[in-house]
Amino acid sequence: MLGLMQNWPLTVDKILDHAKAWHGDREIVSRSVEGPIVRSTYAQSHERAKRLSNALKSLGVQHGDRVATLAWNTARHLEVWYGIMGIGAVCHTLNPRLFAEQLCYIVNHAEDRIIFTDLTFLPILAENAAKMTSVKHFVVLTDREGMKGVSLPNALCYEDLIEQHSPDVTWGGFDETSPAALCYTSGTTGNPKGVLYSHRSNFIHTLATMSVDVLGISGMDTVLPVVPMFHANAWGLALSCPAAGAKMVMPGQKLDGASIHELLETERVTFSAAVPTVWQMLLAHLRDTRGSLTTLKRVVIGGSAVPEAIVRGFRDEFGVDVTHAWGMTETSPLGTIAQPSGAMLDLSPEQLLQAKLKQGRTPFTMEMKITDDAGNVLPHDGTTFGRLKVKGPYVVGQYFKGEGGEILDETGFFDTGDVATIDATGFMQITDRAKDVIKSGGEWISSIEIENIAMGHPKAANAAVIGAPHPKWDERPVLLVKLRDGVEGTKEEFLAFLEGKIAKWWTPDDVVFVDDIPLGATGKIDKKLIRDRMKDYVLPTARTPVGA
Amino acid sequence: MLGLMQNWPLTVDKILDHAKAWHGDREIVSRSVEGPIVRSTYAQSHERAKRLSNALKSLGVQHGDRVATLAWNTARHLEVWYGIMGIGAVCHTLNPRLFAEQLCYIVNHAEDRIIFTDLTFLPILAENAAKMTSVKHFVVLTDREGMKGVSLPNALCYEDLIEQHSPDVTWGGFDETSPAALCYTSGTTGNPKGVLYSHRSNFIHTLATMSVDVLGISGMDTVLPVVPMFHANAWGLALSCPAAGAKMVMPGQKLDGASIHELLETERVTFSAAVPTVWQMLLAHLRDTRGSLTTLKRVVIGGSAVPEAIVRGFRDEFGVDVTHAWGMTETSPLGTIAQPSGAMLDLSPEQLLQAKLKQGRTPFTMEMKITDDAGNVLPHDGTTFGRLKVKGPYVVGQYFKGEGGEILDETGFFDTGDVATIDATGFMQITDRAKDVIKSGGEWISSIEIENIAMGHPKAANAAVIGAPHPKWDERPVLLVKLRDGVEGTKEEFLAFLEGKIAKWWTPDDVVFVDDIPLGATGKIDKKLIRDRMKDYVLPTARTPVGA
Numbered sequence A, B: 001m002l003g004l005m006q007n008w009p010l011t012v013d014k015i016l017d018h019a020k021a022w023h024g025d026r027e028i029v030s031r032s033v034e035g036p037i038v039r040s041t042y043a044q045s046h047e048r049a050k051r052l053s054n055a056l057k058s059l060g061v062q063h064g065d066r067v068a069t070l071a072w073n074t075a076r077h078l079e080v081w082y083g084i085m086g087i088g089a090v091c092h093t094l095n096p097r098l099f100a101e102q103l104c105y106i107v108n109h110a111e112d113r114i115i116f117t118d119l120t121f122l123p124i125l126a127e128n129a130a131k132m133t134s135v136k137h138f139v140v141l142t143d144r145e146g147m148k149g150v151s152l153p154n155a156l157c158y159e160d161l162i163e164q165h166s167p168d169v170t171w172g173g174f175d176e177t178s179p180a181a182l183c184y185t186s187g188t189t190g191n192p193k194g195v196l197y198s199h200r201s202n203f204i205h206t207l208a209t210m211s212v213d214v215l216g217i218s219g220m221d222t223v224l225p226v227v228p229m230f231h232a233n234a235w236g237l238a239l240s241c242p243a244a245g246a247k248m249v250m251p252g253q254k255l256d257g258a259s260i261h262e263l264l265e266t267e268r269v270t271f272s273a274a275v276p277t278v279w280q281m282l283l284a285h286l287r288d289t290r291g292s293l294t295t296l297k298r299v300v301i302g303g304s305a306v307p308e309a310i311v312r313g314f315r316d317e318f319g320v321d322v323t324h325a326w327g328m329t330e331t332s333p334l335g336t337i338a339q340p341s342g343a344m345l346d347l348s349p350e351q352l353l354q355a356k357l358k359q360g361r362t363p364f365t366m367e368m369k370i371t372d373d374a375g376n377v378l379p380h381d382g383t384t385f386g387r388l389k390v391k392g393p394y395v396v397g398q399y400f401k402g403e404g405g406e407i408l409d410e411t412g413f414f415d416t417g418d419v420a421t422i423d424a425t426g427f428m429q430i431t432d433r434a435k436d437v438i439k440s441g442g443e444w445i446s447s448i449e450i451e452n453i454a455m456g457h458p459k460a461a462n463a464a465v466i467g468a469p470h471p472k473w474d475e476r477p478v479l480l481v482k483l484r485d486g487v488e489g490t491k492e493e494f495l496a497f498l499e500g501k502i503a504k505w506w507t508p509d510d511v512v513f514v515d516d517i518p519l520g521a522t523g524k525i526d527k528k529l530i531r532d533r534m535k536d537y538v539l540p541t542a543r544t545p546v547g548a
Helices: A013-023 A042-058 A075-086 A100-110 A119-131 A158-164 A199-210 A232-244 A257-266 A276-289 A308-318 A349-356 A447-455 A491-498 A527-533 B013-023 B042-058 B075-086 B100-110 B119-131 B158-164 B199-210 B232-244 B257-266 B276-289 B308-318 B349-356 B447-455 B491-498 B527-533
Strands: A027-031 A037-041 A066-070 A090-093 A114-117 A137-140 A155-157 A179-184 A194-198 A222-225 A247-250 A271-274 A298-301 A321-327 A334-337 A367-371 A386-391 A414-422 A428-433 A438-440 A443-445 A460-470 A474-483 A510-513 B027-031 B037-041 B066-070 B090-093 B114-117 B137-140 B155-157 B179-184 B194-198 B222-225 B247-250 B271-274 B298-301 B321-327 B334-337 B367-371 B386-391 B414-422 B428-433 B438-440 B443-445 B460-470 B474-483 B510-513
Touching (some): A013 A232, A027 A257, A066 A075, A066 A100, A075 A179, A075 A247, A100 A179, A100 A194, A114 A119, A119 A137, A137 A158, A179 A199, A179 A232, A194 A199, A199 A334, A232 A271, A276 A298, A276 A308, A308 A321, A321 A349, A428 A447, A438 A460, A438 A474, A447 A460, A447 A491, A491 A510, B013 B042, B013 B075, B013 B232, B027 B257, B037 B042, B066 B075, B066 B100, B075 B090, B075 B179, B119 B137, B137 B158, B155 B158, B194 B199, B199 B232, B232 B247, B232 B321, B257 B276, B276 B298, B367 B414, B428 B447, B447 B460, B447 B491, B460 B527, B474 B491
Parallel strands (some): A027 A247, A066 A090, A137 A155, A222 A247, A271 A298, A474 A510, B066 B090, B066 B114, B090 B179, B114 B137, B137 B155, B298 B321
Antiparallel strands (some): A179 A194, A367 A386, A460 A474, B027 B037, B321 B334, B460 B474
């Protein structure tokens, strides 16, 4: 026996249909790549997305074909997403911050047939087009005027395409498990791997994030997604904003403090989302210019751990609530968010702030656990840390083309590669990447915890901690410090600074001063490169005494 | 090609699993049918629900079998729901307000194997048990002490059952389209018809209602569902509260103003939901006792149109926001809710209040349209009214056992049987039931609009408007008035009262004073019965002149 409710497949074309039908006049305001601010509405962008679907069909795109975008957050980029997904093709977001070599690898691995690109990225495409063997067309997200300087062979003009095709096209009508979008992981180990989202997974993620305790986007909100659509799907905002009927403000390529501040104020933004760096730039700008935030109420921060100073700065100086979130490409991306739960009703503002520095709790529909290496579930005591594993309708089941083989454990959980604690209120805190955690005498030491404290030293510009081989303890921590320009420092003063802030046995066996702490494509410390550079390094505590 | 995200069926057992794992200590507080306030937690009720699942299995219940409840809102009732649904059996909620004959019809039609009942309903069951031929067991929701006075043959004790069985049972593992719950419509025409919800439909309804712009239940909330679990699923609160980790306060059978007020205050309730009658009783109680509402922030009202006086009373006297909602058994039930949208940002508080008296806008995942009799879509102008039709993942596709045949139109929409307008902001307002709308000269007249105005006459205790046959106009409205005790009224003064408040051609052709305006099981005016009583009535405007 089956239930007798309607068969209504969860396909994402219904999101923009809903926005058009019920919030047709709500705006999408973009800082265009050409320069001026341009305004569209859900009704207009819906029509343009439909025209684009017909254009794609005329270019031979079929159900399941991959069509890529290399673009900033603009209304055009949004239209392209829905135009692709509406007809069952797969929208593949390319990260322009990747090295050319990786970009080519990804395009070819995905077998992208078309790349939609902003003017910004024409040079890199011109240089590498020949290596992108599957690509038949490049479409430049501009008008005829903008095409004048374009020298890329066979490049098509987006506005021409839109104009040439009718909006009369059927969206949806396929199974909800059809693929909708593709995004490659940054690939700190091995080649980048593709996560192939389904319509169903994107749809359920959208519903889950719309909950008041998750992102809680309302139709009354004006949302500025600073987080790029090529970075973990802009945390789903390109789907949840139209679903909620929120006004969208798209920042284009200008993510500096002054440009973001201008949009926040002129467009009366109430909600925004970005990585910590962007918020740091905005805070600095506001302080420099004695600026204020008159409409902004909430910002969500993710991508890397949020520094306490940002949370306090926004709260105390600008009356803005900062919410910390965690996720990854493999989780669509929202995995946890630091929204207080019923268990935290009696916390003081200061206790709440400390809690909100953690990555937070898992939304309904996401299962989560921490385990030891043998897979045993570890307690939610806030101190025991273990491998962070997740399961749910928008968690990756396998990578595109089966890369990496079986990636779920025997209970169906995906190992995030992060190491974390979970406390009694259910709040999760990332303590390290599994491959960066230092295993000393059978116990785990969090490299991130030590480096975060070390970065607080006034002389430190940046810091990193890695495990170095040790004959007795297996591994011992070593602290790498990049000093601020023009200052000098000693091993002793850094070790003294850590004293009392970490367990004694966590104290690094050495401090090494370096000229550079390398960062990866997503702005995180590239520990793989650091380990490569340090491969011949020997700990002083591990050195064979001279003459022994 | 398919997306490569995890296969994670949307089954409702995962809701209570989530509550146990992440909000295990949050309370479910019940006013027990035996009298005292009793306290449970999600972790405890999860264990008890699992024990119940084993008890059901021991009684022979299998996947798809119907198990009924005839019970008030309590933690035990909640446990029974999850205990039934977790193993793939169907939870059939019975409405104790139905006449015994209808109750027997429904039990037999559903082929219920077991009925879980509160002590309250033992008399009606004792009297009718013999007619409920499919029922093998009655389980009384009480402990051994409470069983002492129970004379129902073969009645089992709930607490005994729970105690006798282990909590070790597997929930879920079946397809998400499996049936989860069954609820019969009140059946104003013909026999009651069953709506068979699936796990999927209940799950998606839960996610949709958790959105900030729908019910927006947070883990920080304490929710008092006055609306019964047997009435349109308590608007999904038995699912959305555990999903959100909200504390639940279950009122049992005492829904009077004093009892509800006591719970609201002692349990620090922040959110509640009920039909207008309950709120009217609460308002009266608060005014009589000079009581206050110190924690309540929001109430949702549905079931019938919300009177303006209630909205103003709660807002102005008690600082509580009233939100109007509309739905039906066939829509799981939430169809629309009067949450302001982006199009209403500039409304004044008074304009907003007027807007909030409408039934509101449709949540994302629900499609809605109004059409004329030929199925043509009518404009969203706030004045044109037409048949209200809906479509979505938690809208009925067909009734249980195919009763009523094909119920969707050729575009897959379900005709709600309501007549409504939709305005430019997307707010829907019910103007009538389709079968009650008066068709005069090819145009429609809203019976509800006229009777609502007539009820405002100081001499009216109640009023109803029906269409009476007319040789020229097909139908013309006739107003039935029940006068307040001891007053007298005339046709002329009622017609004069309507003048200027409705279009001239809407003016009733006659006013008939009656002793009784009959109400149906759900408290609405029973127009079918009125039409039966008036079947020999002839309009003065339709009478053949004497001697003609």
